[in-house]
Amino acid sequence: MFHWRAEILPGVSAAFTDAGAGNLALHVGDDPVAVHERRARVEQSIGVGPRALRFMNQVHGNTVALMDAESPAPDADAMVSRGLPLAVMVADCIPVLLAGESGDGPVLAAVHAGRPGIANSVLPAAVEGMKSLGASRIRAWLGPSICGSCYEVPAALRDEVCALVPATRSTTSWGTPALDLPAGARSQLEAAGVAVEYAGACTLETETLYSYRRDRKTGRFGGLVWCHD
Template sequence: MFHWRADILPGVSAAFTNVDAGNLALHVGDDPAAVQGRRARLEQSIGVAPQSLRFMNQVHGTTVALMDTESAAPEADAMVSRRLPLAVMVADCIPVLLAGESGDGPVLAAVHAGRPGVANGILPAAVERMESLGATRIRAWLGPSICGACYEVPAALRDDVAALVPATRSTTSWDTPALDLPAGARSQLEAVGVDVEYTGACTLETETLYSYRRDRHTGRFAGLVWCHD
């Protein structure tokens, strides 16, 4: 069910699912009841309360939503919370999980960092929101995503994004223009003092992960961050 899972702070865990957990997205034409069933099994497997895991309606924007117990699924590409378990869904974009410490306990974030999000600064925005809640010593875990040797884009698009985030400039393994989103994300996080603790595998090259570039009718796996006793 998990591609990677670890305790990342005292009382805080993070994980990235794989295809064994099944598709976790409601927007890809899957049976909604089946998706909800998989989400329920996922909650049980990580030991959180039923229907407590918060998902986003991801739109490749820069909105960071502050979540509490009454929050419904926001239209956003980042969520920040003190106690609620958070999820981000991807199939080539980067699922980024963040955790920091504060006087009131851990501060968590889950971020959907695709090409527009990296270019427009969704990660620094999420870090800023965490810091507004008193978070310090923030660390990040970058889940599986398409790598800089596989993410082919038109030359003009590479130039546009690299003008904003220079570390994204890349070339595919077959020598065409590409973007390295994990490198761009890492550079943005390091610029605001956040250490990157983990970077996952390439989704396009890993059959046990969903990849939109490999199959346009694919599902979505998830990055998860949650508190536990």
């Protein structure tokens, strides 16, 4: 069920699911009842209540939603909370989980960092959202995503993104233009003073993970961050 799982701060854990947990997304043509059942199994496995995980309607933008107990699912690509369990879904984009400390307890964030999000600085925006809730000593965990040796793009698109985030410039293992989204994410986080504690495997190269580049009709795995006793 989990590709990776760890306690990242005292009382705070993070995890990235794999294909064994099944598709967790409602927007890919799957049976909604089956999706909610899978989400419930994931919630049970991490020890949070039914429907406790907050999911976004991800739109490849840079909107950051500050979540509280009454917040509906936002149209956004980042959520920030004072300890509410958060989830992000991907199948090649980077699921980024962040945690920081504040006088009122942990501040958490989950970010959908695809090519448009990296280009439009969704990660720095999420960090600022965390700081607005008093977070300090923020750290990040980058889940599995397509790597810079596999993410082939047209040369013009590479140049467009690299003009905004130079660290994303890459070349595929077969010699064509590419983007390295994890390198871009790392550069933006480091510039914001955020330490990257973990980076996951390449989704395209890992059969136990969903990859849209490998199979256009595919599910989504999740990045999860939550508080516990």
